[in-house]
Amino acid sequence: MRDTVSRYSSAVTADETTRMGRPRSERSRRAVLHAVDDLLVDVGYAALTMKGIAERAGVGRQTLYRWWTTKAEILLEAIVDDVEEELTTPALPDAADDLAAYLRELRDFLLTSPAGHAYRALVGEAQHDPTVRDLVHTADLLGTSARAVLDRVRPVAPAMPSADLGTAQFVGPVVYQALTTGTGFPDDDLREHVRTLLDRWST
Amino acid sequence: MRDTVSRYSSAVTADETTRMGRPRSERSRRAVLHAVDDLLVDVGYAALTMKGIAERAGVGRQTLYRWWTTKAEILLEAIVDDVEEELTTPALPDAADDLAAYLRELRDFLLTSPAGHAYRALVGEAQHDPTVRDLVHTADLLGTSARAVLDRVRPVAPAMPSADLGTAQFVGPVVYQALTTGTGFPDDDLREHVRTLLDRWST
Amino acid sequence: MRDTVSRYSSAVTADETTRMGRPRSERSRRAVLHAVDDLLVDVGYAALTMKGIAERAGVGRQTLYRWWTTKAEILLEAIVDDVEEELTTPALPDAADDLAAYLRELRDFLLTSPAGHAYRALVGEAQHDPTVRDLVHTADLLGTSARAVLDRVRPVAPAMPSADLGTAQFVGPVVYQALTTGTGFPDDDLREHVRTLLDRWST
Amino acid sequence: MRDTVSRYSSAVTADETTRMGRPRSERSRRAVLHAVDDLLVDVGYAALTMKGIAERAGVGRQTLYRWWTTKAEILLEAIVDDVEEELTTPALPDAADDLAAYLRELRDFLLTSPAGHAYRALVGEAQHDPTVRDLVHTADLLGTSARAVLDRVRPVAPAMPSADLGTAQFVGPVVYQALTTGTGFPDDDLREHVRTLLDRWST
DNA sequence: ATCTAACCGAGACGGTACGTCACGTCTTACA
DNA sequence: TGTAAGACGTGACGTACCGTCTCGGTTAGAT
Numbered sequence: 063m064r065d066t067v068s069r070y071s072s073a074v075t076a077d078e079t080t081r082m083g084r085p086r087s088e089r090s091r092r093a094v095l096h097a098v099d100d101l102l103v104d105v106g107y108a109a110l111t112m113k114g115i116a117e118r119a120g121v122g123r124q125t126l127y128r129w130w131t132t133k134a135e136i137l138l139e140a141i142v143d144d145v146e147e148e149l150t151t152p153a154l155p156d157a158a159d160d161l162a163a164y165l166r167e168l169r170d171f172l173l174t175s176p177a178g179h180a181y182r183a184l185v186g187e188a189q190h191d192p193t194v195r196d197l198v199h200t201a202d203l204l205g206t207s208a209r210a211v212l213d214r215v216r217p218v219a220p221a222m223p224s225a226d227l228g229t230a231q232f233v234g235p236v237v238y239q240a241l242t243t244g245t246g247f248p249d250d251d252l253r254e255h256v257r258t259l260l261d262r263w264s265t
Numbered sequence: 266m267r268d269t270v271s272r273y274s275s276a277v278t279a280d281e282t283t284r285m286g287r288p289r290s291e292r293s294r295r296a297v298l299h300a301v302d303d304l305l306v307d308v309g310y311a312a313l314t315m316k317g318i319a320e321r322a323g324v325g326r327q328t329l330y331r332w333w334t335t336k337a338e339i340l341l342e343a344i345v346d347d348v349e350e351e352l353t354t355p356a357l358p359d360a361a362d363d364l365a366a367y368l369r370e371l372r373d374f375l376l377t378s379p380a381g382h383a384y385r386a387l388v389g390e391a392q393h394d395p396t397v398r399d400l401v402h403t404a405d406l407l408g409t410s411a412r413a414v415l416d417r418v419r420p421v422a423p424a425m426p427s428a429d430l431g432t433a434q435f436v437g438p439v440v441y442q443a444l445t446t447g448t449g450f451p452d453d454d455l456r457e458h459v460r461t462l463l464d465r466w467s468t
Numbered sequence: 469m470r471d472t473v474s475r476y477s478s479a480v481t482a483d484e485t486t487r488m489g490r491p492r493s494e495r496s497r498r499a500v501l502h503a504v505d506d507l508l509v510d511v512g513y514a515a516l517t518m519k520g521i522a523e524r525a526g527v528g529r530q531t532l533y534r535w536w537t538t539k540a541e542i543l544l545e546a547i548v549d550d551v552e553e554e555l556t557t558p559a560l561p562d563a564a565d566d567l568a569a570y571l572r573e574l575r576d577f578l579l580t581s582p583a584g585h586a587y588r589a590l591v592g593e594a595q596h597d598p599t600v601r602d603l604v605h606t607a608d609l610l611g612t613s614a615r616a617v618l619d620r621v622r623p624v625a626p627a628m629p630s631a632d633l634g635t636a637q638f639v640g641p642v643v644y645q646a647l648t649t650g651t652g653f654p655d656d657d658l659r660e661h662v663r664t665l666l667d668r669w670s671t
Numbered sequence: 672m673r674d675t676v677s678r679y680s681s682a683v684t685a686d687e688t689t690r691m692g693r694p695r696s697e698r699s700r701r702a703v704l705h706a707v708d709d710l711l712v713d714v715g716y717a718a719l720t721m722k723g724i725a726e727r728a729g730v731g732r733q734t735l736y737r738w739w740t741t742k743a744e745i746l747l748e749a750i751v752d753d754v755e756e757e758l759t760t761p762a763l764p765d766a767a768d769d770l771a772a773y774l775r776e777l778r779d780f781l782l783t784s785p786a787g788h789a790y791r792a793l794v795g796e797a798q799h800d801p802t803v804r805d806l807v808h809t810a811d812l813l814g815t816s817a818r819a820v821l822d823r824v825r826p827v828a829p830a831m832p833s834a835d836l837g838t839a840q841f842v843g844p845v846v847y848q849a850l851t852t853g854t855g856f857p858d859d860d861l862r863e864h865v866r867t868l869l870d871r872w873s874t
Numbered sequence: 875a876t877c878t879a880a881c882c883g884a885g886a887c888g889g890t891a892c893g894t895c896a897c898g899t900c901t902t903a904c905a
Numbered sequence: 906t907g908t909a910a911g912a913c914g915t916g917a918c919g920t921a922c923c924g925t926c927t928c929g930g931t932t933a934g935a936t
Contacts, residue, residue, distance in 0.1 A: 080902085080903075081910090081911085082902075082904095082909075082910045083902065083903090083909080084910080084911055084913070085901075086912070086913095087901095087912070087913065090912090107392070111891060111892085112891075112893085113891055114891090121914070122915065123892095123894090123914090124894080124912090124914085124915095125912075125913065125914080127893065127894085128913095183393060185389070185392065185444055185445060186388070186389040186390065186391065186392025186393055187392075188389065188444070188445070188447075189310070189386050189388060189389025189444065190309070190311040190386060190389055190390075191311050195447050199445065199446045202445075223454065223457055226442070226454075227450060227454045230439075230450070231438045233441065234438030234439070234441035235433035235437030236433075236437070237437065237441045238436065238440045238441055239433045241391070241392065241440075241444065242388060242391070242401060242402065242405075242408075243402045244391075247429070247430060247433070251429075254430065255434060257465070258434065258462065258465040261461075262460070262461040262464050283934080284933095284934090285878080285879050285933085285934065286934085287880050287881035287931065287932045288880085288881075288932080289880095290881070290882070290932095293881095293882075314922060314923085315922080315923075315924085316922055317922090319883095323883085325883045326924080327881095327882085327924095327925085328882065331881085486928090487884090487928085488883075488884045489883080489885030489886065489929090490887070490927045490928055491885090491927080491928065493886070493887065496886090496887075513798070513799045514799040514800055517917060517918085518918075518919085519917055519918080520917090522888090526888080528886090528887060528888040528889060529890090529918095529919080530886090530887085530888085530889090530919095530920085530921085531887065533919065533920085534886075534887095588798040589799060591798065591850055591851060592794070592795040592796065592797065592799055593795065594795065594850070594851070595716070595791040595795025595796075596792060596796075597717055601853050604851060605852045605853065608851075610851070611851075629860065629863055630860070632856070632860075633844070633860045633863065633864065636843075636847050636848045637844045637867065639847065640844030640845070640846065640847035641839035641847075643850075643851075644839050644842065644846045644847055645839045645843070647797070647798065647846075647850065648797070648807060648808065653836060657832065657835075660832055660836065661836065661840060664867065664868065664870075664871040665867065667867075667870060668866070668867040668870050668871070692907065693905070693906050694906090695907075696908070720895090720897085722895085723896090729909080730908085730909075731909040731911090732910090732911090733898095733907090733908080733910095734907080734908065
């Protein structure tokens with residue numbers, strides 16, 4: 063995931079040897095990512111504009127367009143690290159506990175965390191713009207962390223299906239609920255969901 | 266569902282007694298709904314504008330704003346009937362067959378049907394705009410049809426959990442996959458998913 | 469001259485019969501012309517921008533572009549009346565006095581009057597933009613008033629050449645001096661110039 | 672004239688003693704002047720930009736700003752030699768022939784020559800920018816050559832007035848016509864104009 | 875048979891973001 | 906120190922759409 067996204071910032075600077083002309087300003091890059099983070103909380107995604115980002119960051123508009131093509135692209139680069147960090151749960155001895163803990167974290171992430179808000183906004187934008195869909199699909203923010211947790215319980219869940227289906231069965235219901243209703247399931251429901259999966263996977 | 270949505274069109278005409286002045290033009294209403302359908306296919310949701318809808322429909326801008334507040338609202342009214350129709354599967358004797366058939370229909374609806382495209386656009390917009398989120402939540406386009414199918418198999422699935430969780434477990438993985446990757450699962454994966462649920466629900 | 473320019477405002481409103489839609493706002497038109505007048509004095513032609521005009525006039529940018537294509541066009545419409553008014557001198561009994569009075573007025577107009585400043589800016593812009601050149605050529609702000617004065621003395625100047633050459637001989641030196649040096653000739657020089665012309669024309 | 676303008680290029684290199692560090696690149700200077708000449712013909716003055724000049728010349732932007740402050744200044748330096756050369760007519764025995772020949776050359780220069788185009792652009796810019804006005808006034812491109820011709824006929828035109836007025840009377844009408852209408856007078860009109868002047872001057 | 879109220883289309887209005895362009899300055903590596 | 910390259914912050918460009926407004930006209934029930 064890191065590698066996937068760090069392309070955006072390294073593609074130019076790492077161009078084989080040294081570059082000509084003034085190098086890209088790391089200061090501006092950071093200012094933009096922080097500005098986008100702040101603005102998403104302050105005004106929401108719908109009111110998030112390239113102009114607004116540039117002004118908040120104290121950066122020229124051209125600089126934005128030079129390095130990013132879409133506000134979604136900026137947002138993705140801004141949150142990718144946060145998502146990875148916020149969705150990392152410590153391994154628990156019991157498989158059911160392990161999975162349930164992750165789903166609680168995922169639910170709270172989607173509903174309350176700024177990064178979760180950004181993630182939902184990105185998935186939303188992906189429905190309108192194919193470019194963003196590819197971006198979101200490639201970054202696969204949730205899938206990466208979910209797969210990590212599933213891999214941990216694989217020893218006691220030998221019948222777990224292919225990564226795609228397993229992941230979707232695991233996180234799909236929680237994400238679906240958050241995206242369509244803006245609500246999350248109580249802890250007991252999450253446990254019940256985990257048991258449903260483990261029952262079949264632990265044959 | 267119908268009633269929920271038909272409010273938007275009936276609120277005025279059915280206002281207790283008869284109204285004064287020129288009545289709402291049914292012709293314009295239909296023209297708008299058709300225009301929105303056409304434009305979604307032609308230009309996509311991102312390029313769908315109130316101005317564009319008005320011009321395509323041969324209708325004044327004011328007329329749009331008089332009866333709808335958002336392009337999402339128009340879109341919802343335009344597709345609600347289609348969704349209901351496209352997601353209605355005939356009951357099958359075997360529960361697993363019944364559920365799998367619905368999921369296949371749902372998958373194809375989300376990925377290929379114009380109404381499915383509109384549905385995804387609405388869920389997407391819901392992530393940006395709380396008003397739309399309530400609209401989508403209230404209409405509950407998918408939940409209604411999914412619940413109907415689940416109710417059919419309830420006799421052989423007595424352990425099925427609460428409607429919300431059961432529905433989310435059922436359709437969540439398929440919707441999640443469509444929204445985040447734009448792809449669908451093969452039929453076999455859908456059958457496997459159905460078996461996972463029925464295994465636990467049929468205690 | 470009036471007719472030439474009034475085209476800009478009447479071309480649309482006078483379109484045969486009555487028009488559809490909201491009619492053009494005369495209030496906005498006036499606000500724009502006043503704003504352009506003020507700004508020329510305040511910031512000069514080089515710093516005169518469409519954006520600045522719109523903001524000063526309290527008018528949308530689109531409104532500017534809807535009715536004018538160039539800031540030069542706005543400026544021309546704004547000053548055409550002033551020019552006509554400022555360059556009108558009362559007829560004097562002596563031909564030499566009559567012509568000299570006009571040239572003094574013209575010199576002061578070019579060097580000190582706001583409208584004269586605008587005229588020089590327009591002629592300047594005409595050197596860069598063929599569209600403006602046609603505009604200036606067609607309006608022929610100076611030529612019109614100069615020709616009127618020449619016509620008055622024609623009875624005592626039967627050898628006056630064609631209108632174009634006569635006018636250019638008459639006002640050319642004064643305009644040339646103003647455009648290339650920003651200065652004007654003393655009254656005595658203007659009298660000498662008039663005598664030079666009348667000597668030959670009064671054969 | 673030459674001296675006046677060559678200040679712009681010699682100010683640094685000829686600074687009393689020898690300079691430290693890398694000397695100014697004569698190669699870059701020539702490239703810039705040629706680029707400005709070419710671009711004026713290709714794209715016109717309005718589309719002539721510092722950026723464009725730098726790219727066409729294969730020169731850094733900083734280099735432009737180091738040695739010139741304005742595109743007008745570059746243009747002036749680029750054409751000054753051409754103007755002098757193109758407006759030099761051989762002396763003719765008859766005064767009227769001499770003056771008329773110069774006016775024909777001046778007319779054609781203004782209307783068809785690239786350097787004439789540049790001159791008109793400079794005079795145009797001078798109306799917008801006081802800095803350029805001083806530049807044009809000081810260089811006095813036309814006045815210098817015109818005065819030279821007038822001096823030649825002075826022996827037979829003893830009543831010729833002060834240099835400024837005489838020059839303005841001589842070239843003013845032709846320049847006025849070119850600047851305001853983009854047209855020139857036929858040869859006969861130019862002869863008539865010369866006769867008007869000589870009639871009075873040869874008393 | 876008017877009158878009146880609410881609708882209708884068209885389209886101009888003041889705003890504001892869009893993505894691009896040129897400005898003049900700066901920061902690199904190289905000569 | 907001069908140079909080419911090129912990124913930087915600034916700000917105007919002309920366009921598009923926003924949601925509102927003002928026209929002339931239409932279509933009903935109420936007078």
